[in-house]
Amino acid sequence: MKLTCNQATTICDKSQYKEASFLELLKLNLHLFLCKKCGKYVKQNSILSKCYKKKRTIDCTKNQCLCDEEKRTMENNLKEKL
Template sequence: MKQSFLFINCDEAKHICDKAQYGEASSWERVKLTIRLAYCRVTQSYSSKNSKLTESIEKAEVKCLKAEERKKIENQFKAELAKQQQNN
């Protein structure tokens, strides 16, 4: 099947949707995605869920461990694991 330069399939639309969510999609890709969104309920649903997920992650304000904190916990875990292995 010959691929159209204007119409895209669902998989390509999902990929462009992901890129658009993070500002990485070109203007031409956004045009093709907009056309796809006009008639495809699957792509509309994916886009909506993708937006909600991104919004939820931004609202979560997740705090990550610093590298030294992570290393400290890892060392404590290894020490406890070594103790358990010596006891068995």
């Protein structure tokens, strides 16, 4: 049931994209209760995600968005590297 900090940050990232299971979220919350460094990571990660979403919204209104094909290519490249 115990998580390492690396596992906790991975679950944190997954949870932001709604990919974490209920059990993973439960483990993460327990870990965050005990580990202040990971709690700080969660806050910083949340802030970065909000900033990115805001920037993306602004860029899309200026027609500077990636097309669907470019998005798929980037997603595939990221999956290959993971």
